[in-house]
Amino acid sequence: MEFEPTPKDNIRISSVQKAQRVLMGENWIEQPLPSQRTQRVGPFLLIHHWQDHFRGGQEPLDVGVGPHPHRGFSPVTCIYAGALRHRDSLGNDHVVTAGGTQWMDSGSGIVHSERPADSIARDGGMLEIIQFWVNTPQAKKMNAPSYQPLSQEETPCWSENKWKVALVQGEWNGKKSPIQSHHPMRIANLQCSDSGASIDLPMPKNWIGILYVLSGTVQVSDASASGRQMIVLSTGTANFIRMIAKEDCRVLFLSAAPLDEPIVSHGPFVLNTYEEVQKAILDYHDGKMGALDEKI
Numbered sequence: 001m002e003f004e005p006t007p008k009d010n011i012r013i014s015s016v017q018k019a020q021r022v023l024m025g026e027n028w029i030e031q032p033l034p035s036q037r038t039q040r041v042g043p044f045l046l047i048h049h050w051q052d053h054f055r056g057g058q059e060p061l062d063v064g065v066g067p068h069p070h071r072g073f074s075p076v077t078c079i080y081a082g083a084l085r086h087r088d089s090l091g092n093d094h095v096v097t098a099g100g101t102q103w104m105d106s107g108s109g110i111v112h113s114e115r116p117a118d119s120i121a122r123d124g125g126m127l128e129i130i131q132f133w134v135n136t137p138q139a140k141k142m143n144a145p146s147y148q149p150l151s152q153e154e155t156p157c158w159s160e161n162k163w164k165v166a167l168v169q170g171e172w173n174g175k176k177s178p179i180q181s182h183h184p185m186r187i188a189n190l191q192c193s194d195s196g197a198s199i200d201l202p203m204p205k206n207w208i209g210i211l212y213v214l215s216g217t218v219q220v221s222d223a224s225a226s227g228r229q230m231i232v233l234s235t236g237t238a239n240f241i242r243m244i245a246k247e248d249c250r251v252l253f254l255s256a257a258p259l260d261e262p263i264v265s266h267g268p269f270v271l272n273t274y275e276e277v278q279k280a281i282l283d284y285h286d287g288k289m290g291a292l293d294e295k296i
Contacts, residue, residue, distance in 0.1 A: 012220075012233045012234055012235070012236035012238075012241060013220060013221055013223050013231060013232075013233065013234070014038075014232040014233065014234040015037065015038070015231075015232045016223050016224075016225050016229055016230070016232075017032060017035055017037060017038065017229065017230055018032075018228060019031055019032035019047075019212075019228045019229065019230065020032070020035060024048070025065070027050060029048050029049060029050045030048070030049040030050075030228050031046075031048055032047050032049070032210075032212055032228070032230040033045070033046055033047040033132075033210070033230065034046060038232055040135075040263070041209065041210050041232055041233075041254070042207075042208045042209070042256045042257065042258050042259050043134050043135040043183050043185065043256050043259040044132060044133070044134060044135075044209075044210060044256065045073065045132075045133040045134070045263075045265070045270065046131075046132060046133040047130065047131075047132045047210070047230070047252075048130065048132070049129075049130045049212070049214065049228070050127070050131075051080075051126070051127070051128040051129075052126075052127055052128075053124070053125070053126050054116060054120050054121060054124050054125055054126075054127060055124050056120075056121075056122060056124025056125075057122070057124070058121045058122065059121060059122075060085075060115060060116075060118040060121040060122070061294055061295075062121070063115055063116055063120075063121045064085075064113070064115025064116050065113060065114045065115065066113050066115075066294070067087075067111050067113045067291075067292040067294065068111065068113070068268055069109060069110065069111050069268050069269075069280075069284045069289050070104070070106035070109070070110055070112070070268045070269070071106050071107070071108060071109045071110075071141070071269045071270070071271065071280045071283075071284075071289070072106065072107075072135075072136055072141045072269055072271045072280070073106060073133050073134060073135050073141075073270040074103060074104060074105045074106065074133070074134040074136060074181070075104055075106065075131055075132075075133055076101065076102070076103045076104070076131065076132055076133070076134055076168075076187075077101065077102040077114065077129050077130070077131045078100075078101050078129065078131075078168065078189060079096055079097060079098050079099070079100050079102075079128075079129050080099075080128040080129065080130070080214070080250070081098050081126045082097075082098060082117065082120050082125055082127035082128065082129075083095050083097040083098065083116070083117035083119070083120065083127075084096055084102065084114060084115070084116060084127070084129060085113075085114075085115050085116070085117050085118065086102050086104070086112060086113070086114060086147065086149070087112060087113050087292060087294060088104070088110055088111060088112035088113075088145075088147060088290075088292060089111040089112070089290025089291055089292045090110065090145065090146075090147060090290070092147045094147070094149050095117050096149050096151065097151070097152065098152065099152025099155065099166065100149065100150055100151045100152050100154075100155065101149070101150040101155070102114075102147070102148075102149055102150075103147075103148040103149070103150065103168075103169070103179050104145070104147050104148070105143070105145055105146045105147075105148070105182075106136075107136070107140075107141070107142065107143045107144050107145035107146065108142040108143065108144065108145060108289075109145065109280065109283060109288060109289030110145035110289055110290065111289055111290050111291060111292045112292065113292060113294055130214070130252055132252075132254065133270070134181065134183070134185070135183075135259055135261075135263065136182050136183075136270075137182055137261065138261050140182040141271060141272070143182075148178075148179050150168070150177070150178065150179055152166075155167065155168065155177070156172075156175035156176070156177060158175070160173070160199055161197055161198060161199055162192055162193075162194040162197035162245075163190055163191070163197060163199040163245070164190070164191040164192070165188055165189075165190055165199075166188060166189040167186075167188050168187040168188055169181055169185055169186065170185055170186035170187060170188075171186070172186060172188065172202055183256060183257065184257040185255060185257070186202065186203070186253070186255045186256070187252075187253065187254055187255070188252075188253045189251070189252055189253070190243075190250070190251040190252075190253055191249070191250050191251075192216075192245035192249055193245075193248045194245060195246055195247050196244065196245065196246075197244070198242055198243065198244045198245075199242070199243055200240040200241070200242050201240060201241040201242075201243060201253055201255070202240055203233070203239065203240060203255045204239055204257070205235060205236055205237060205238065205239055206257065206258070207235065207255050207256060207257055207258070208233055208234055208235060208255070208256065208258055209233040209253070209254050209255030209256060210230050210231065210232055210233065210252075210254040211225065211230060211231040211233065211241075211243065211251055211252075211253055211254075212230040212252045212254070213225045213226060213228070213249060213250070213251050214227060214228075214249075214250040214251065214252065215227040215248075216245070216246070216248050217246040217247050217249060218243050218244060218245055218246060218249050218251060219243070219244045219246055220242065220244075221242075224246065233255070235258075264276065264277050265277075266280075266281070269281070
């Protein structure tokens with residue numbers, strides 16, 4: 001059942017929503033955003049949660065997502081189990097393992113592929129990832145594309161009141177992620193195995209955000225959310241969100257300053273006008289976003 005806030009609830013809780021289960025190609029995934037009720041939250045446009053066990057005995061090029069283009073936003077992938085191989089038209093060929101992040105700023109255009117590591121395809125194993133899309137401000141959309149991998153070892157991590165914090169982007173607790181973004185935000189993966197433990201998540205009063213629960217149950221004010229549910233957070237009167245673990249849980253915390261620019265999206269392109277989308281399609285077909293041949 002979805003939660004509807006009442007006046008007595010924390011003003012920052014906009015809603016609690018269950019992820020939709022959708023078929024992407026041959027893979028079933030959980031999609032909390034966009035939903036019928038919420039199209040976007042600030043710069044955050046999409047969240048896909050994919051968890052699957054590969055049987056093995058497959059060729060690496062037969063699994064995952066093959067070469068495809070992007071322009072105008074950053075597709076970001078957090079790896080929770082297994083490993084993901086990224087290749088792109090800039091020449092990057094890189095594998096990030098569990099606990100790491102792949103942050104790709106598509107900028108003016110890039111072609112990339114996202115596949116389970118070769119060993120998972122051939123030998124089998126679990127892959128669990130979340131990919132979320134971060135909109136790029138209009139003034140920066142046509143910047144040169146870039147790829148920023150962040151390994152588990154490079155990720156700022158610490159413990160806070162029995163919670164484990166892994167900072168993907170932004171600053172927190174005197175620590176700063178090496179990943180650069182075009183818009184003020186704070187992104188972290190949170191984990192707790194102690195029921196009743198609380199954590200105060202820093203979030204400026206005028207920021208908005210999302211708490212997506214991968215597994216377990218958490219409580220924020222009078223609202224609770226369990227695995228495959230998200231809490232949508234609005235602006236408020238305090239500079240933090242207090243979250244309590246009700247059982248062993250994992251949570252992705254997305255927060256940012258609002259970004260209220262017009263959006264026109266079409267498949268892999270997120271721009272500001274229909275004309276810009278049409279140009280992106282033509283530029284891709286004309287080879288202006290580069291090419292990726294995975295057989296080389």
